[in-house]
Amino acid sequence: LILAQTALETIPRELAQHPAVVADSKRRRKPPDEILLDRSVHHAAMSRLKEARSRGRPDIAYHVVLDVTCAPAYRCRSLKLYVHTRNDLVISLSEDVRPPKSYDRFRNLMEQLLVRRQVGEEKDLMTVKEMKLRDLIAEIKPGKVIGLSRLGNRADLHELVSGSMGKKPCFVVGGFPAGHFDDETTSLFHELCSIGGEGLEASLVVCRLVYEIEKSLGLG
Amino acid sequence: LILAQTALETIPRELAQHPAVVADSKRRRKPPDEILLDRSVHHAAMSRLKEARSRGRPDIAYHVVLDVTCAPAYRCRSLKLYVHTRNDLVISLSEDVRPPKSYDRFRNLMEQLLVRRQVGEEKDLMTVKEMKLRDLIAEIKPGKVIGLSRLGNRADLHELVSGSMGKKPCFVVGGFPAGHFDDETTSLFHELCSIGGEGLEASLVVCRLVYEIEKSLGLG
Numbered sequence: 001l002i003l004a005q006t007a008l009e010t011i012p013r014e015l016a017q018h019p020a021v022v023a024d025s026k027r028r029r030k031p032p033d034e035i036l037l038d039r040s041v042h043h044a045a046m047s048r049l050k051e052a053r054s055r056g057r058p059d060i061a062y063h064v065v066l067d068v069t070c071a072p073a074y075r076c077r078s079l080k081l082y083v084h085t086r087n088d089l090v091i092s093l094s095e096d097v098r099p100p101k102s103y104d105r106f107r108n109l110m111e112q113l114l115v116r117r118q119v120g121e122e123k124d125l126m127t128v129k130e131m132k133l134r135d136l137i138a139e140i141k142p143g144k145v146i147g148l149s150r151l152g153n154r155a156d157l158h159e160l161v162s163g164s165m166g167k168k169p170c171f172v173v174g175g176f177p178a179g180h181f182d183d184e185t186t187s188l189f190h191e192l193c194s195i196g197g198e199g200l201e202a203s204l205v206v207c208r209l210v211y212e213i214e215k216s217l218g219l220g
Numbered sequence: 221l222i223l224a225q226t227a228l229e230t231i232p233r234e235l236a237q238h239p240a241v242v243a244d245s246k247r248r249r250k251p252p253d254e255i256l257l258d259r260s261v262h263h264a265a266m267s268r269l270k271e272a273r274s275r276g277r278p279d280i281a282y283h284v285v286l287d288v289t290c291a292p293a294y295r296c297r298s299l300k301l302y303v304h305t306r307n308d309l310v311i312s313l314s315e316d317v318r319p320p321k322s323y324d325r326f327r328n329l330m331e332q333l334l335v336r337r338q339v340g341e342e343k344d345l346m347t348v349k350e351m352k353l354r355d356l357i358a359e360i361k362p363g364k365v366i367g368l369s370r371l372g373n374r375a376d377l378h379e380l381v382s383g384s385m386g387k388k389p390c391f392v393v394g395g396f397p398a399g400h401f402d403d404e405t406t407s408l409f410h411e412l413c414s415i416g417g418e419g420l421e422a423s424l425v426v427c428r429l430v431y432e433i434e435k436s437l438g439l440g
Contacts, residue, residue: 039322040320040322040324040325057321059321059322059323066283066421066423067423067424067427070420070424071424072416072418101260102259102279103279103323104261196292201290203286204287204290204427207287207424207427207428207431208427208431211427211428211431
């Protein structure tokens with residue numbers, strides 16, 4: 001399972017001087033380039049940022065990572081999770097990882113990971129490297145790559161999952177709040193499917209997907 | 221759907237003088253009794269607190285409220301959500317509510333709600349009143365009350381939901397990190413069911429439950 005083009009990045013250089021960023025940097029006692037860009041804090045600074053609508057939502061990765069890692073399918077190693085960011089960093093999570101439940105601690109861990117490229121105690125539990133989504137998929141070598149997007153063909157999630165479980169599938173869900181996968185990402189999919197008429201939150205899609213995976217595997 | 225005995229409360233008076241609480245109170249510029257008890261911040265202060273294991277986890281309510289309110293079943297008014305806290309406060313959420321995605325904003329909103337018993341702009345969207353779980357259920361008048369707990373009888377979630385949808389069911393999920401429903405709560409259930417061998421996170425249970433409700437209703 002890949003959360004792709006995730007809105008998870010440190011504050012870009014061009015916003016470092018904005019008053020909203022300077023104030024937050026002072027409050028948190030960290031330089032801007034070691035703080036996650038977060039619309040709920042840096043909204044004012046983001047107005048002139050390129051592709052602002054799809055950026056600054058670290059809560060999406062937080063929800064998805066927690067939801068996936070606590071699921072039985074994950075704990076019994078039937079599922080692997082990667083978080084691919086919009087800046088082409090790939091975070092790999094070990095099956096034994098227990099990410100912090102508190103958002104503040106999760107945020108601090110992600111900041112450490114994105115800036116120092118490693119985390120102290122849990123260094124084998126979460127790793128990060130520069131990698132395009134294309135290269136990540138080449139490394140995983142899935143039998144089938146299925147993107148989930150409301151622009152895709154309408155599919156029943158249960159049938160989609162049960163019909164592909166024998167093929168070492170790789171499911172790709174967008175980790176951004178608005179917009180769609182870019183053309184390069186879409187070109188990597190064997191299928192693009194929609195599991196809901198309206199746009200669904202990434203965490204909702206992921207929860208349902210993992211649940212169907214468990215059902216297909218006869219877990220629980 | 222009721223999230224019951226939720227670990228959502230302001231810091232109790234007996235912890236107000238603890239250094240960890242005083243420091244947080246100073247940092248947040250709020251008195252302790254207007255700050256949510258949070259194990260990730262007040263861990264040191266909680267060691268001698270009664271029933272500490274099942275307290276101080278506001279992130280549980282945060283995850284569940286976000287997960288439920290973004291689901292199609294909720295948006296199309298097929299489902300109502302109540303958060304019952306361990307101090308017998310009941311938060312009712314309107315079908316039109318759009319809770320803040322950011323944890324900090326959610327926390328501030330809950331603090332305002334628990335302390336002032338109302339929220340400014342969104343006053344009809346979230347209301348709170350003192351009420352026991354028993355009285356809430358008497359007010360809702362469900363045809364059937366189903367508690368979900370790993371102490372319950374093993375049930376298939378799909379069958380459980382599809383078999384009860386005609387009966388105006390009320391599902392009750394625990395909003396606490398450890399332990400079980402208390403005896404008074406358990407006495408309110410017509411059935412106590414377990415949908416997973418091991419303990420599952422409340423948000424995971426709720427996501428799966430809402431998904432099965434949507435399937436039963438033929439939504440999406």
